[in-house]
Amino acid sequence: MNIVVLVKQVPDSGSERKLDPADNTVARAAADNVINEMDEYAIEEALTIKEAQGGEVTVLTVGPDSATDAIRKALSMGADKAVHVVDDAIHGSCAVQTSAVIAAALGQMEYDLVMCGAEATDAQLSVMPALLAERLGLPQLSGARKVTIEGGTAKVERQTDGGFWALEAPLPAIISTWDTINEPRYPSFKGIMAAKKKPVETRSLADLGLDAGSVGLASATSKVLDFAGRPPKGEGVKVTDEGDGAQKFVDYLAGQKIV
Amino acid sequence: MLDYRLSDETESLRTTVREFAQEVIAPQIGEFYERDEFPTEIVRQMGELGLFGLPFPEEYGGGGGTYFDLCVALEELARVDSSMAITVEAGVSLGAMPIFRFGTEEQKREWLPRLCAGEALGAFGLTEAGGGSDAGSTRTTARLEDGHWVINGSKAFITNSGTDLTELVTVTAVTGDKPQGGKEISAIIVPSGTPGFSVGKRYSKVGWNASDTRELSFDDCRVPEENLVGQRGRGFAQFLSILDEGRIAISALSVGLAQGCVDESIKYAAEREAFGQPIGRNQAIQFMIADMEVRASTARLAYYRAAEKMLRGEPFRREASIAKLYSSEVAMDNARYATQVHGGYGFMNEFPVGRFYRDAKILEIGEGTSEVQRMLIARDLGVG
Ligand SMILES: Cc1cc2nc3c(=O)[nH]c(=O)nc-3n(C[C@H](O)[C@H](O)[C@H](O)COP(=O)(O)OP(=O)(O)OC[C@H]3O[C@@H](n4cnc5c(N)ncnc54)[C@H](O)[C@@H]3O)c2cc1C
Numbered sequence: 001m002n003i004v005v006l007v008k009q010v011p012d013s014g015s016e017r018k019l020d021p022a023d024n025t026v027a028r029a030a031a032d033n034v035i036n037e038m039d040e041y042a043i044e045e046a047l048t049i050k051e052a053q054g055g056e057v058t059v060l061t062v063g064p065d066s067a068t069d070a071i072r073k074a075l076s077m078g079a080d081k082a083v084h085v086v087d088d089a090i091h092g093s094c095a096v097q098t099s100a101v102i103a104a105a106l107g108q109m110e111y112d113l114v115m116c117g118a119e120a121t122d123a124q125l126s127v128m129p130a131l132l133a134e135r136l137g138l139p140q141l142s143g144a145r146k147v148t149i150e151g152g153t154a155k156v157e158r159q160t161d162g163g164f165w166a167l168e169a170p171l172p173a174i175i176s177t178w179d180t181i182n183e184p185r186y187p188s189f190k191g192i193m194a195a196k197k198k199p200v201e202t203r204s205l206a207d208l209g210l211d212a213g214s215v216g217l218a219s220a221t222s223k224v225l226d227f228a229g230r231p232p233k234g235e236g237v238k239v240t241d242e243g244d245g246a247q248k249f250v251d252y253l254a255g256q257k258i259v
Numbered sequence: 260m261l262d263y264r265l266s267d268e269t270e271s272l273r274t275t276v277r278e279f280a281q282e283v284i285a286p287q288i289g290e291f292y293e294r295d296e297f298p299t300e301i302v303r304q305m306g307e308l309g310l311f312g313l314p315f316p317e318e319y320g321g322g323g324g325t326y327f328d329l330c331v332a333l334e335e336l337a338r339v340d341s342s343m344a345i346t347v348e349a350g351v352s353l354g355a356m357p358i359f360r361f362g363t364e365e366q367k368r369e370w371l372p373r374l375c376a377g378e379a380l381g382a383f384g385l386t387e388a389g390g391g392s393d394a395g396s397t398r399t400t401a402r403l404e405d406g407h408w409v410i411n412g413s414k415a416f417i418t419n420s421g422t423d424l425t426e427l428v429t430v431t432a433v434t435g436d437k438p439q440g441g442k443e444i445s446a447i448i449v450p451s452g453t454p455g456f457s458v459g460k461r462y463s464k465v466g467w468n469a470s471d472t473r474e475l476s477f478d479d480c481r482v483p484e485e486n487l488v489g490q491r492g493r494g495f496a497q498f499l500s501i502l503d504e505g506r507i508a509i510s511a512l513s514v515g516l517a518q519g520c521v522d523e524s525i526k527y528a529a530e531r532e533a534f535g536q537p538i539g540r541n542q543a544i545q546f547m548i549a550d551m552e553v554r555a556s557t558a559r560l561a562y563y564r565a566a567e568k569m570l571r572g573e574p575f576r577r578e579a580s581i582a583k584l585y586s587s588e589v590a591m592d593n594a595r596y597a598t599q600v601h602g603g604y605g606f607m608n609e610f611p612v613g614r615f616y617r618d619a620k621i622l623e624i625g626e627g628t629s630e631v632q633r634m635l636i637a638r639d640l641g642v643g
């Protein structure tokens with residue numbers, strides 16, 4: 001079972017994140033960049049499948065040089081090798097363009113399964129699995145909270161608000177996973193030491209047979225025109241208890257559709 | 260050349276241990292601490308991370324890292340909790356290191372893989388009720404009788420000696436008289452559960468409450484002659500050399516505690532309001548925190564310096580003592596100020612700084628008291 005896991009490096013969702021006012025793209029240079037948290041679950045799931053069934057886990061990343069940190073983390077968790085697509089022309093690409101790059105890279109790889117996180121915490125579009133499924137003609141099993149691989153079939157429980165759907169598809173397929181699926185392992189020190197010896201191949205757009213003009217900010221299918229910070233937190237609601245405090249509290253929660 | 264940047268691997272280790280400490284240790288350690296309980300499961304998880312095997316070669320199940328890697332990991336653990344940091348420190352530098360450095364090939368093959376994996380914990384028993392600083396005053400004896408050491412005596416304050424994971428204690432004992440006079444002290448491995456070896460109950464301690472510290476007693480306890488570690492009569496000298504590097508580790512642990520005090524104080528100073536504004540707006544608080552950071556970062560340089568000399572194979576005894584002395588005092592100072600920044604809440608166990616305050620003091624005592632460090636530094640300077 002050869003699995004490719006798509007891994008993106010993103011600004012840490014735990015610290016303040018900014019857009020670059022020069023071109024309205026995500027300000028990555030100054031940010032504390034980490035592996036997209038949701039991808040760690042996909043890596044964990046891929047490693048679990050590999051440990052049970054054999055095969056190899058390959059990490060595929062499209063991103064600047066600094067994305068090697070994210071790749072290294074995935075390799076220290078136990079992935080076997082990585083492909084890193086780096087090309088200055090890719091900067092500012094929209095999801096549609098990025099999916100063309102990923103699809104081209106996948107076109108040069110052998111796999112039974114492609115896995116990724118259900119969303120990247122920077123743009124939160126959650127469209128990549130669908131775009132790739134379309135481009136590669138693969139079945140898409142998105143938003144999994146459970147994955148079972150049996151023979152040539154992938155079965156997943158697709159998480160929904162009210163429960164789950166049971167879906168299955170023949171391999172090769174593309175599966176995206178939520179953070180409910182497992183508990184990602186911490187890289188062990190042996191894993192960290194082993195990671196530096198694992199192969200990381202870099203590919204340019206030319207290597208993938210793509211034209212630089214087809215990607216990047218200038219020809220993106222969508223553009224961020226303007227942005228504003230989140231408005232400061234409001235005052236909040238004070239409930240004065242005149243014997244009916246509990247009721248008022250519940251009414252408020254119900255009004256906000258929290259309960 | 261002057262370069263204290265961490266290698267990519269050490270930096271990844273640091274980040275991993277930091278995340279582990281924040282996500283796994285921080286949420287549960289307070290309760291273990293309150294209950295005076297050793298968190299076996301957390302220790303197992305630290306074993307899976309490879310923390311107990313960090314400085315040992317892969318052929319014995321280690322991670323193939325350096326002693327400095329161990330120090331960096333200890334710093335990040337202690338930044339969140341000292342009980343877990345000392346459990347790793349004692350397991351590695353007191354439990355496994357004597358066997359690695361001085362043990363026979365058979366002893367290494369027998370013990371190191373499980374110790375490195377954190378599946379087994381080792382302890383080292385040097386201190387006796389009658390004296391710790393004066394380690395040569397050992398009263399425990401071991402006499403050779405039909406191919407066995409027969410051990411009698413007791414040991415005090417022995418870390419990791421009675422956990423569910425503990426499988427051995429290496430003890431120092433008087434094995435005779437030296438030809439030139441004085442006691443001949445040797446080190447001997449005593450597997451847990453050996454008849455005649457009993458482990459007392461946990462001490463009720465001021466700090467390090469989630470770590471395991473016990474009194475041990477030996478009553479005609481017999482172990483095979485080949486359990487001797489290193490040469491007969493070299494136990495004392497060997498132990499002193501182990502303590503030298505252990506001081507760098509204790510220094511790293513102290514720096515972690517000192518830095519944890521800074522972390523918690525920055526957070527609290529921004530959240531806590533008094534007189535209509537966050538207390539961090541007051542210069543009195545700002546200066547306390549600035550001074551805490553100065554102490555933590557200079558103490559870090561002190562242990563980096565000692566580790567650097569050690570890794571280069573240069574004599575490092577003075578630097579190790581300087582680092583241990585300075586950083587343990589820094590930890591104590593920072594704990595005092597961090598508690599101050601927290602006001603009444605700093606005196607409550609539910610706040611990490613309450614634990615830091617209680618955990619700091621032992622750093623000035625264990626593995627060589629501050630006075631012993633000053634003695635060693637002065638001696639090294641040729642004073643007196
Ligand atoms: C929680 C904990 C864990 C421990 N873990 C271990 C362990 O795993 N293994 C182990 O072997 N030991 C362990 N110890 C023991 C520890 O190393 C000793 O407590 C320490 O070395 C001090 O020895 P002591 O307690 O006998 O104090 P003493 O030696 O009695 O010292 C008392 C005071 O006298 C001072 N003093 C002594 N001699 C001189 C001198 N010549 N000049 C000036 N001042 C002097 C000391 O600095 C100190 O202030 C542990 C202790 C604790 C509390």
Ligand SMILES: Cc1cc2nc3c(=O)[nH]c(=O)nc-3n(C[C@H](O)[C@H](O)[C@H](O)COP(=O)(O)OP(=O)(O)OC[C@H]3O[C@@H](n4cnc5c(N)ncnc54)[C@H](O)[C@@H]3O)c2cc1C
Binds near residue numbers: 531533544599603604
């Ligand atoms: C065990 C215990 C028993 C107690 N018993 C009683 C009791 O019986 N009755 C009672 O009423 N209270 C009691 N207290 C409360 C105690 O008096 C308060 O904890 C103390 O006054 C500090 O207030 P605080 O904890 O709110 O700290 P804060 O006021 O929040 O102070 C936090 C830090 O900010 C500093 N700070 C605040 N304002 C300024 C400023 N303007 N400039 C510079 N620094 C500033 C403080 O000095 C402190 O370092 C008790 C507390 C404890 C821990």
